[in-house]
Amino acid sequence: MQILRAESLRARNTLRLESRATALVEVSSPVQLTEALDWARAEGLPVVPLGTGSNVVLVGxxxxxxxxHRGSDMELLSEQGEQVLLRVAAGHDWHALVQRTLEAGLYGLENLALIPGTAGAAPIQNIGAYGVELDRFVVAVHALETANGRAMTLTAGDCGFGYRDSVFKGELRDQLVITAVDLRLSRRPRPELGYPALRSELEQAGISEPRPEDVFRAVVDVRSRRLPDPAREPNVGSFFKNPVLKAAAVEALRRQHPDLPVYPQSGGRAKIPAAWLIDRAGWKGQRRGGVGVHPGHALVLVNYASDSGAELLALADEIVASVQARFGVALEPEPRIYGG
Ligand SMILES: Cc1cc2nc3c(=O)[nH]c(=O)nc-3n(C[C@H](O)[C@H](O)[C@H](O)COP(=O)(O)OP(=O)(O)OC[C@H]3O[C@@H](n4cnc5c(N)ncnc54)[C@H](O)[C@@H]3O)c2cc1C
Structure with missing residues (x-):
């Protein structure tokens, strides 16, 4: 185990923001992780787990x-009928996992193709895309407590999953390092085609009865076309969550803005697209110094030429204030902000 001191994190976050960690370590097993946690305790340093840095804003x-965590094993734990239980180590690349399971004839993850990041980070915000969220596959999450190195296992019910949310962002924030995730997948294909953009992509390709492999390809194609590549335009994907509002609030907004898209949710609530609000507030393509709002995608903030997370946060604050003033809706950032 090699502890690196004063390590630059610029190449380790997809916004390419400059930030130095007092110390950094790469581990690939729970034993090495335990050693690292012991070391941090002895040095009096807090522990920050980092995957590929595709959902963090580093300010200072x-x-x-x-x-x-670099461990990337995938183990088949059990098989019962069509259901297969897998254990995936935290460092496994997420998209590689989607591909690997599909190639093994294990279905379910295809809508979540091409989401950047690691398997260990996936439960943190309950990753989701194209009508599917991670929580429908999670059976358990394994972790070590940072305070004492004790191993613990959370069942799916313990994880408090919600829309881009979990207990790991709430009461267990900063308390655990996830080491592995147990997922239940199926040998029986059940393509999830509820998302309109996905359906029309498949229709345009002339596929009327898609297999999971078709869904995977369609998701990869749509995402590659629509989302700016962080390697060329540094970003963290959606910068804000889609607001979920009470029906009465949505109705009031709809009276003023009849073309506001609305997606009904359970409990009489509805989700409205943050991208629509930001676009209507005139932000698409706007720049502030070295940062800006992507011209093709209002929800994506891009670091064009800035070292500073502070500049990006200032832009985010301006957007929040303008959407609040115009629509009376509070936007909430999706990535985890460190410092600032
Ligand atoms: C172009 C682009 C598109 C995206 N599209 C989507 C999308 O469609 N849907 C979606 O949900 N997200 C999306 N994201 C966000 C991001 O891909 C996910 O949040 C992903 O799960 C982050 O993984 P990561 O390994 O990069 O985590 P990081 O950014 O490294 O970490 C994120 C948070 O998780 C914590 N964390 C990481 N690993 C661990 C661990 N082992 N134990 C405990 N805590 C940990 C970190 O401390 C941090 O707080 C997108 C991002 C980009 C850049």
Whole structure:
């Protein structure tokens, strides 16, 4: 286990923001992770787990031991009828996992193709795309407590999953390093085609009865066309969550803005697209210094030429204030913000 001191995180976050970690370690097993946690305790440093940095905004330096879990095993734990239980180590690349399971004839994850990041980070915000969220597959999450290195296992019910939310963002925030995730997949294909953009992509390809492989390809094609590539235009995907509002609030908004898209949710609530609000507030393509709003995608903030997370946060604050003033809706950032 090699502890690196004063390590730059610029190449380790997809916004390419400069930030130095007091210390950084790469581990690939729970034993190494335990050693790293012991070391941090002895040094009096907090621990910050980091995957590929595709959902963090780093503002200034991180006075912490940054722990990157590199373990990438995938183990088949059990098989019962069509159901298969897998254990995936935290460092497994997410998209590679989607491909790997599909190739093994294990279905379910295809709508979540091409989401950047690691398997260990996936439960943090309950990743979701094209009508599917991670929580429908999670059976358990394994972790070590940062305070004492104790191993713990959370059942799916313990994880408090919600829309881009979980207990790991709430009461267990900063308390655990996830080491592995148990997922239940199926040998029986059940393509999830509820999402309109996905359906029309398949229709345009002339596929009327899609297999999971077709869904995977369609998701990869749509995402590659629509979303800016962080390697060329540094970003963290959607910068804001889609607001979920009470029906009465949505109706009031709809009276003023009849073309507002609305997606009904359970409990009489409805989700409205943050991208629509930001676009209507005139932000698409706007720049502030080295940062800006992507010209083709209002929900994506891009770091064109800035070192500073502070500049990006200032832009985010301006957008929040303008959407609040115009629509009376509060936008909430999706990525985790460190510092600032
Ligand atoms: C172009 C682009 C498109 C995206 N599209 C989507 C999308 O469609 N849907 C979606 O949900 N998200 C999307 N995202 C966001 C991002 O891909 C996910 O949130 C992903 O799960 C982050 O993984 P990561 O390994 O990069 O996590 P990081 O950014 O490294 O970490 C994110 C948070 O998780 C914590 N964390 C990471 N690993 C662990 C661990 N092992 N144990 C405990 N905590 C940990 C970190 O401390 C941090 O707080 C997108 C991002 C980009 C750049």
């Amino acid at each position: 330096d991180l006075d912490a031991l940054v722990v990157c």
